[in-house]
Amino acid sequence: MFSLFNDLLTSAAVVVNDISDQGIEMFHKAGILDALESVSDNPNSTAAAALSNEQTLSLTDIMTPPTAWAGSQEEWVWCVKAALCDPNTCALTPTILRSDASLWEEIKTTVAQLFAAPPQPGKMESPVPTETEIGSEASANVASELLERAGSKLTPTADLVKYVQENYKVYRVRSDVVPRFTSDEDYWLNMKWRTDLYQQCINAEQLLTLMQVLSRLPKPLRDMAAPANRKTKAEKNEYGNVQHEGGNDGDDEDNREDGQRVILRDNTNYWRDMRREHEAIQExxxxxxxxxxxxxxxxxxxxxxxxxxxxxxxxxxxxxxxxxxxxxxxxxxxxxxxxxxxxxxxxxxxxxxxxxxxxxxxxxxxxxxxxxxxxxxxxxxxxxxxxxxxxxxxxxxxxxxxxxxxxxxxxxxxxxxxxxxxxxxxxxxxxxxxxxxxxxxxxxxxxxxxxxxxxxxxxxxxxxxxxxxxxxxxxxxxxxxx
Known part of the structure; x- marks a missing residue:
């Protein structure tokens, strides 16, 4: 009798452990616990990470505009949030972008042109560069170096994790791309890599252009997205654009069709809508x-x-x-x-x-x-x-x-x-x-x-x-x- 009772207890313990393991695995797949596990229980996690020579990424790091920023801080925050709500931006790490050699060369060329000093009309070429040209050349060089920089281990601070969890659109996009397209660690490294590049911009037009350039799909992903894009266009032609008048929400719902499968798509329309919204806000x-x-x-x-x-x-x-x-x-x-x-x-x-x-x-x-x-x-x-x-x-x-x-x-x-x-x-x-x-x-x-x-x-x-x-x-x- 005692042995039977002992066997029952053992079986119950095994079942509980299995359920716990399954639940933890489920949360890991949803990308929830990974971020929390990387944040120290110590409120002073930033200082602890500094002592261990580990980089940190805080909410202030991504939401503070550079000193040369010509707009307001609210304008910078709006642009950053637009990037965090874009699946391509969150999923395409530098490694994925570099996998397409031709695309990577196009990105480098576009970034160099974006930060190049604009030509001044009516001005003869001078052997002595102006202060503006020197500053633009420095930004272009820094941007080129940042493009090629390889990330190291990174820990997000508690305030950044809280921000992602409390903003529904940002959290939903993160749940879609982690771990389906990238790992939790690469998600934060990608955010840090892009933030360093964003900090070289001086106005919203330049920043939105850079964000769009860095979110272009490499060829393998473009090939995967092509059938879905054709299907979406066919549906729009058949049923009209009524369900898509609300902006990008219709595209988000399309991404969740076919058994909640999420795929990356050409986001040209997304950034076009973001530019229009930005113009309306500025007006x-x-x-x-x-x-x-x-x-x-x-x-x-x-x-x-x-x-x-x-x-x-x-x-x-x-x-x-x-x-x-x-x-x-x-x-x-x-x-x-x-x-x-x-x-x-x-x-x-x-x-x-x-x-x-x-x-x-x-x-x-x-x-x-x-x-x-x-x-x-x-x-x-x-x-x-x-x-x-x-x-x-x-x-x-x-x-x-x-x-x-x-x-x-x-x-x-x-x-x-x-x-x-x-x-x-x-x-x-x-x-x-x-x-x-x-x-x-x-x-x-x-x-x-x-x-x-x-x-x-x-x-x-x-x-x-x-x-x-x-x-x-x-x-x-x-x-x-x-």
């Missing part, structure tokens, strides 16, 4: 920068006029020629502020969300709305000033008994900040009408030149040579054309 940032500049300038000008008109009202000198001129200027800035608010509110949410122009949390937008309220308040104070301030001063003819009706079209003085659903045209018309009402209600008789010069529709948008701001909205171009 958004350019609009934000231009709008912030306009808003800050208008707030500064409007605030100075509000302060001046407020001082004149306080000293009961608003009925002077100066007071009439400042009042007219405040009306002008009221229209400008209303148009800027309308433009920001009409912009797509993704353009302003999380920025200083966010209508909910943006500090600059809140300052714009507050300045708009301040101008409206001082205009109302001017219209409703005490009767004693209507006496003639400095030869200005003004009286509270002047008729309130005018041959000019009447416009109201107050307006509310438009909602995000308000169109630009509606808000502009409302703001123009409201300013005219303030002029009609005012007992001050303004000169025709002052009124017509500052409130004419064609002059409102013209401030020191500035063109209409509405024409600069990139998303309004297609609407107006249609």
């Amino acid at each position: 958004k940032f350019a609009w934000i920068r231009e709008t912030e500049k306009l808003v800050k300038k208008e707030i500064q000008l409007a605030s100075s006029n509000v302060k001046l008109l407020g001082n004149l009202l306080q000293r009961q000198e608003a009925s002077t020629t100066l007071g009439a001129s400042v009042f007219d200027s405040c009306q002008y800035h009221k229209v400008r502020l209303s148009r800027l608010i309308a433009d920001v509110c009409a912009a797509p949410t993704e353009h302003t969300e999380g920025t200083s122009l966010d209508s909910k949390t943006g500090a600059l937008f809140q300052a714009l709305a507050q300045c708009n309220d301040d101008v409206r308040a001082v205009l109302e104070a001017f219209v409703n000033r005490p009767p004693g301030d209507f006496e003639n001063t400095d030869g200005v003819v003004s009286s509270p008994s002047l008729p309130t009706q005018s041959a000019e079209p009447s416009l109201p003085v107050t307006d509310e900040v438009p909602s995000r659903k308000t169109t630009i045209a509606d808000t502009t018309t409302s703001a123009t009408q409201k300013v005219g009402y303030a002029r009609e209600s005012s007992p001050v008789k303004l000169s025709a030149s002052a009124r017509e010069g500052s409130l004419r529709p064609d002059s409102i948008a013209d401030d020191s040579g500035e063109s209409s701001f509405e024409a600069k909205l990139p998303w309004s171009m297609s609407d107006s054309e249609s």
Whole structure:
């Protein structure tokens, strides 16, 4: 009986060990535990690796742009993430690329041309190289050396492993290529090799070009991908491009067909989409920068006029020629502020969300709305000033008994900040009408030149040579054309 019980325990232990071994093997195949095993349990794993003369690769190493980078850090991070989401980039190690001799020679030639100094038009050849040419030549030489550099043992730091695991697209691509196309160790070595080359770039156009060049398939893999590419093109021709309008997601799903098999393909379309997305992002940032500049300038000008008109009202000198001129200027800035608010509110949410122009949390937008309220308040104070301030001063003819009706079209003085659903045209018309009402209600008789010069529709948008701001909205171009 005891021996039977002992045999049962032994059998159970063997089964448990088999299940554990199978589970560990499964995780190894998914490429999960390999990265974790290469990271030391010691929080100071970087220092421990340094003592053992072992290289490390951290999240800071790949996400920090070079000192010569002309763009922003956000732009660099976006480009690096685009590379980490490309299966070819993650799977094609230097050894695989070198296996195709003709492709490797093309890569070396393209990289040398990419980092070569651009020719300066109209400049005669000089025996003395310029500083730019020297720097470009040095970058080209470094890039050529980095291409041929062989990697050594490398340990990813815990923050880099955590980043890969917490970013779904990056993690999914890694799971697809490790260990099917490359080992865990080669995955990190490949990332380090490419990062060193990326660090030689100075702008996004150069970086995206380099990334695409280094992700070209060698001939054996091109031959393997050719049937799948023909099958995908045939399906697109038969069923249309509806399922592929979302960008690259359709291609990712195609890679998982036929029993979850993943193959490497020509990624020309992927990098084309990335370039388009980068251009759209840059257009958004350019609009934000231009709008912030306009808003800050208008707030500064409007605030100075509000302060001046407020001082004149306080000293009961608003009925002077100066007071009439400042009042007219405040009306002008009221229209400008209303148009800027309308433009920001009409912009797509993704353009302003999380920025200083966010209508909910943006500090600059809140300052714009507050300045708009301040101008409206001082205009109302001017219209409703005490009767004693209507006496003639400095030869200005003004009286509270002047008729309130005018041959000019009447416009109201107050307006509310438009909602995000308000169109630009509606808000502009409302703001123009409201300013005219303030002029009609005012007992001050303004000169025709002052009124017509500052409130004419064609002059409102013209401030020191500035063109209409509405024409600069990139998303309004297609609407107006249609």
